[in-house]
Amino acid sequence: xxxxxxxxxxxxxxxxxxxxxxxxxxxxxCSFCVEYCPRDVLIISKKFNKKGYxxxxxxxxxxxxxxxxCEDICPEFAIYSDPEEQHSTAQTKExx
Amino acid sequence: MSTAVTxxxxxxxxxxxHHPKDTxxxxxxxxxxxxPTCGIGTxxxxxxxxxxxxxxxxxxxxxxxxxxxxxxxAGYLNLDSFHTTHGRAIPFATGVALxxxxxxxxxxxGDGDLVAIGGNxxxxxxxxxxxxxxxCVNNFIYGMTGGQCASTTPETARTSTSPRGNTEYxxxxxxLMEACGxxxxxRWTVLHIRRLKKAMTEALNKNGFAFVEVIAPCSTLYSRRNxxxxxxxxxxxxxxxxxIRHGANTKDVGIGFQTKIIVGKFVDITKPTFLxxxxxxxxxxxx
Numbered sequence: 001x002x003x004x005x006x007x008x009x010x011x012x013x014x015x016x017x018x019x020x021x022x023x024x025x026x027x028x029x030c031s032f033c034v035e036y037c038p039r040d041v042l043i044i045s046k047k048f049n050k051k052g053y054x055x056x057x058x059x060x061x062x063x064x065x066x067x068x069x070c071e072d073i074c075p076e077f078a079i080y081s082d083p084e085e086q087h088s089t090a091q092t093k094e095x096x
Numbered sequence: 097m098s099t100a101v102t103x104x105x106x107x108x109x110x111x112x113x114h115h116p117k118d119t120x121x122x123x124x125x126x127x128x129x130x131x132p133t134c135g136i137g138t139x140x141x142x143x144x145x146x147x148x149x150x151x152x153x154x155x156x157x158x159x160x161x162x163x164x165x166x167x168x169x170a171g172y173l174n175l176d177s178f179h180t181t182h183g184r185a186i187p188f189a190t191g192v193a194l195x196x197x198x199x200x201x202x203x204x205x206g207d208g209d210l211v212a213i214g215g216n217x218x219x220x221x222x223x224x225x226x227x228x229x230x231x232c233v234n235n236f237i238y239g240m241t242g243g244q245c246a247s248t249t250p251e252t253a254r255t256s257t258s259p260r261g262n263t264e265y266x267x268x269x270x271x272l273m274e275a276c277g278x279x280x281x282x283r284w285t286v287l288h289i290r291r292l293k294k295a296m297t298e299a300l301n302k303n304g305f306a307f308v309e310v311i312a313p314c315s316t317l318y319s320r321r322n323x324x325x326x327x328x329x330x331x332x333x334x335x336x337x338x339x340i341r342h343g344a345n346t347k348d349v350g351i352g353f354q355t356k357i358i359v360g361k362f363v364d365i366t367k368p369t370f371l372x373x374x375x376x377x378x379x380x381x382x383x
Contacts, residue, residue: 011302016237016310017107018380019110020109020110021109021110021111021112021117022109022110022111022112023111023112023113023311024111024116024117025127026126026127026241028127028131028133029132030133030326030327031328032138032328032331035328035331051127051286053132056246058107058109061109064376066147069117069289071117071141072138072142072145072289072290072293073138073141073287073289074138074141075130075133075134075135075136075137075138075141076126076128076137077117077118077121077123077126077137078115080115080116080117095226
């Protein structure tokens with residue numbers, strides 16, 4: 001994003017990062033999440049699920065801003081995003 | 097929520113078995129029967145989110161559905177729900193709402209069920225200003241029975257019972273509902289997920305007859321018979337041709353075949369409900 005001057009609160013603003021989770025076996029390959037993702041995080045995978053549909057795959061994980069649009073538009077309840085912090089703390093808990 | 101992570105792929109996505117919305121869904125019934133690119137799933141997803149945002153406790157919400165593709169919704173929601181006979185969702189819901197006025201009763205059904213076969217019930221529930229939330233998923237066709245011409249099918253659209261194009265005038269459902277006296281009327285397509293969610297939240301918290309029409313793509317029948325591509329092509333069509341006009345005169349919001357779709361919140365008025373008026377007569381004053 002281009003800004004004509006640095007915002008005064010630039011050091012306080014943090015762009016949220018999300019982690020995309022996919023339930024592969026629920027997907028029916030409608031491609032809504034891939035087409036409507038505002039950051040183009042997803043692509044349609046070349047692989048199939050058990051029912052023979054091409055499910056979405058994350059190609060640029062760092063770009064996800066946790067807007068939850070994929071979760072809301074998915075007709076199959078097969079994809080969602082979590083804030084990255086929540087995911088990393090959960091993982092450290094699992095490891096501990 | 098416990099999410100069983102089976103694999104953390106190097107590309108960044110996690111492969112999981114459970115969804116955060118599963119608490120309000122009967123996840124043992126998923127994946128559901130709706131076709132790929134059908135819009136009903138998105139409408140249910142918005143409803144689940146709207147129910148959470150509205151602050152209504154799960155045990156105080158009842159969902160009633162009729163027959164049809166959208167009639168399956170009652171079976172997929174993990175709430176007190178009932179799958180009624182064809183067109184009779186509103187009479188059943190009226191009974192529930194009058195027997196226990198504390199409950200928030202939602203009728204979630206399709207256009208064929210609510211407007212055609214249950215048309216008289218819809219008209220009379222709106223006339224009485226019954227305290228119901230009606231979510232009508234309009235896909236312009238009878239989906240489950242094989243794509244017959246419905247009372248909302250636009251003129252010239254091809255269906256299995258009108259192979260040369262529909263010659264009937266379709267219903268303009270928001271206009272019908274306003275004429276009957278509904279308190280809240282909104283229409284959104286399944287592409288407008290945030291606005292649809294907001295409209296559903298408002299409708300759930302509305303005291304009176306609230307009607308939300310959800311325009312959804314039917315990829316297997318409506319779209320295939322009319323050579324409109326997949327549900328995704330119809331979503332693109334909604335993106336290009338949906339015009340938001342809040343407070344529009346409902347007379348002007350009829351939908352033609354592949355014409356502009358006027359969406360927005362058309363009516364939001366406050367007036368006494370059936371039960372308030374009835375109780376006022378039977379228990380108040382005693383004259």
